[in-house]
Amino acid sequence: MLRAKNGVITEVLWPPETISSGRSAVMKLHMLPIDPSTCGTVHSHPSGSASPSQEDLMLFAKYGHVHIIVAEPFDEHSWRAYDHRGNEIKLKIIG
Numbered sequence: 001m002l003r004a005k006n007g008v009i010t011e012v013l014w015p016p017e018t019i020s021s022g023r024s025a026v027m028k029l030h031m032l033p034i035d036p037s038t039c040g041t042v043h044s045h046p047s048g049s050a051s052p053s054q055e056d057l058m059l060f061a062k063y064g065h066v067h068i069i070v071a072e073p074f075d076e077h078s079w080r081a082y083d084h085r086g087n088e089i090k091l092k093i094i095g
Contacts, residue, residue: 001014001032001033001035001040001063001064002040002041002064003037003039004037004039009039012042013033013035015027016031017031032063038063039064039065039066040063040066040068041060041064042067042069042070043056043069044069044074045069045071045072046072048071048072048073048078050069050070050078050079050080051069051080052082052086056069056086057085057086060082060083060084060085061084064084065084066081066089067081067083068081068082068091069082
């Protein structure tokens, strides 16, 4: 999950009891925090495609308005951001 403050994503939250491996992660959606500062999700696609799957689109519709997918090779050019409907959006990176 992503947390934002004043419209800026500031944190990545791992929901309790998330199970992860080198190839996948499973979130227990009922364990997601009731937190008004959460604004969306982030996850990876080792396949190399940063396009959302049907399962991703269902998740996007339920949890927030900004969703990031990072794809292989996991560099600064291999990620995309989407709105809650799966439309690609641009995010400004600030340092």
